[in-house]
Amino acid sequence: xxxxxxxxxxxxxxxxxxxxxxxxxxxxxxxxxxxxxxxxxxxxxxxxxxxxxxxxxxxxxxxxxxxxxxxxxxxxxxxxxxxxxxxxxxxxxxxxxxxxxxxxxxxxxxxxxxxxxxxxxxxxxxxxxxxxxxxxxxxxxxxxxxxxxxxxxxxxxxxxxxxxxxxxxxxxxxxxxxxxxxxxxxxxxxxxxxxxxxxxxxxxxxxxxxxxxxxxxxxxxxxxxxxxxxxxxxxxxxxxxxxxxxxxxxxxxxxxxxxxxxxxxxxxxxxxxxxxxxxxxxxxxxxxxxxxxxxxxxx
Amino acid sequence: xxxxxxxxxxxxxxxxxxxxxxxxxxxxxxxxxxxxxxxxxxxxxxxxxxxxxxxxxxxxxxxxxxxxxxxxxxxxxxxxxxxxxxxxxxxxxxxxxxxxxxxxxx
Numbered sequence: 001x002x003x004x005x006x007x008x009x010x011x012x013x014x015x016x017x018x019x020x021x022x023x024x025x026x027x028x029x030x031x032x033x034x035x036x037x038x039x040x041x042x043x044x045x046x047x048x049x050x051x052x053x054x055x056x057x058x059x060x061x062x063x064x065x066x067x068x069x070x071x072x073x074x075x076x077x078x079x080x081x082x083x084x085x086x087x088x089x090x091x092x093x094x095x096x097x098x099x100x101x102x103x104x105x106x107x108x109x110x111x112x113x114x115x116x117x118x119x120x121x122x123x124x125x126x127x128x129x130x131x132x133x134x135x136x137x138x139x140x141x142x143x144x145x146x147x148x149x150x151x152x153x154x155x156x157x158x159x160x161x162x163x164x165x166x167x168x169x170x171x172x173x174x175x176x177x178x179x180x181x182x183x184x185x186x187x188x189x190x191x192x193x194x195x196x197x198x199x200x201x202x203x204x205x206x207x208x209x210x211x212x213x214x215x216x217x218x219x220x221x222x223x224x225x226x227x228x229x230x231x232x233x234x235x236x237x238x239x240x241x242x243x244x245x246x247x248x249x250x251x252x253x254x255x256x257x258x259x260x261x262x263x264x265x266x267x268x269x270x271x272x273x274x275x276x277x278x279x280x281x282x283x284x285x286x287x288x289x290x291x292x293x294x295x296x297x298x299x
Numbered sequence: 300x301x302x303x304x305x306x307x308x309x310x311x312x313x314x315x316x317x318x319x320x321x322x323x324x325x326x327x328x329x330x331x332x333x334x335x336x337x338x339x340x341x342x343x344x345x346x347x348x349x350x351x352x353x354x355x356x357x358x359x360x361x362x363x364x365x366x367x368x369x370x371x372x373x374x375x376x377x378x379x380x381x382x383x384x385x386x387x388x389x390x391x392x393x394x395x396x397x398x399x400x401x402x403x404x405x
Contacts, residue, residue, distance in 0.1 A: 018375040028379050039387045043394045050342075050398030060328070079325045083318065090314045093365050097307060276367075283365045287358055293321075294354040298328050299347045 027277045031284050034246075038288050041242065042295050045235045055146050055195035057228030059297050061156065065131055078297045081124045082289065088117025089286040096279040099272025104261065107275060111258045114282065118251035125244045132236060135219030138167070139226035140180060142212035146195035147228050150180075153191070154199050159216060162190050177213040181206055195228060236296070243292055246285045253278050313364045320353050342395075 018025060049056050060074035067077075095110035138159025139147040150162045160167035162183045163175060184190055184206050192205040200208055217226040225233035257278050266272045327335070327346065335346035363369030368376055 017372075018378070019372050020375055025375075028375075032379060032382055035383050036386060039383075039390060043387075043390050046391065047394045047398045050395055051401050075325050075328050079321065082321050086314065086317050086321070089361065089365055090310060093310045094307060097310065280366055283361055286365075287361045290354055290357050290361065294324070294350050298324060298350045299343075 021273060023273065023277055024280070027280050031280065034284065034288075038239075038242075038291070041235075041239050042291060045239065045295065048229075048231045048235065052229055052231075054197070055229060057232050059299075062132070062136075062227045062232075063128070063297060064136070067127065075297060077124070077128065078293060081121060081128070082293050084117055084121045084124065085286050085289050088114050088121065089283055091117060092279050092282045096272070096276050099266070099275040102267070102272070104264070104267055107261050107272060108258065111254060111261060111275070115251055115254050115258065118247055118254065121247055122244065122251070125240065125247075129237075129240075132233075133219055133221065135217075135226045136167070137226065138175075139217045139228070140177065140192070140209065141214045141217050141224070142209075143214055144212065147217060147226065148195055148208075149193045151191055151193040151199055152189055156193060157190065159218065162187065173218060175216045175218075177209065177216060180213070180216060181209050184209070239292060239296065243285070243288055246288065250278075250282050250285050253281065309364065313360050316360055317357055320357050324350060324353055342399075 020028075063078060064072040064074050065077065066073045066080075069076075091110045091113040095107050095114060098106035098110060136158065137149055137156060139149050140159070141147055150157050150159050152161075158167060159175060159180065160173070163173075163179065165171075165173060167173070184192075184202060188202045190205075191200050191202045192208065193199050194208075217224045220226055220233040220236075222234055222237065223230065227233065257274060260266060261272075261275070266274060327349065331346065335349060336344055338345040340348060368379060
């Protein structure tokens, strides 16, 4: 074959240097950009954490609850969420695998289970957010912007316990800093833990709060965060929220694909590559969670 | 290895590996062995380095097996992986090393 003939052929688009279809390639390129977005999120989280190394809240003091269980169970709930997502990744691979074998009914089965897994994860995340927003121990903001917590000796207690109310009774509580100081004066077994983890004595706590306290924080939002530095809550909402948004759009796309599978669209097309492409996206969501799990909850 | 004939065992193998690594991570996170928790290496606890290595292993299994990248052509594999391998460590290096200099600047 002469040079000119080869040249002409290349421009007809017959060459497939990657041996992958257009759609699959574009999905991969999209995932690269998404990888960089999430990397930037987690890197900036790391930046803030390294900027405030001694006052950054410790995740095991923040995420301690498990539905229907009392007491502190750090990591247990996120471990469950991780399990749900890994499991839904497995059902997704199975769906793709049966797609290759053109077994429509099995694709329907495993795709449906993947969607169920996605909804379970979203439900867990809603619960987690609800708990984070409602708050757990309460905190006291100080002029230096750092949040201090109520303790009993060398152990973390809560604003609710100091004030003698139940924090989970469904009422909307509100306390002033004067009430907290009064509570500390009347109950000498309580004291505070500073943002850097240092426990003060009861008298020191009263003096410290009278000098520095600005307001009592219950729960977390984009402005106030009872757990510690407000950036911690901001990153929590943005990173897990952006990931949750990916899971949500993944579930929607999976449902659309499932409808197509049921209608027999891919059977007629002769291949189930669309299931494979959505599968790539779904595994990517799992992949991001693996990193969020490590950098938000473990490290 | 042809898609059609290899069955499902490899999927479940990866599932058990991912589950095992995650369980191990959670156990380390709950019990925090003193040696790993108190040794500082490269600005953070040795325990955190263990977490990061385990995470990268999990990520490798997801990308190479579940996302099938391990079975794609070599040039496709590197087109996907190289941008991440170059840009992400670069970003982390810049951002994390600069954070130390902004310490307590309000």
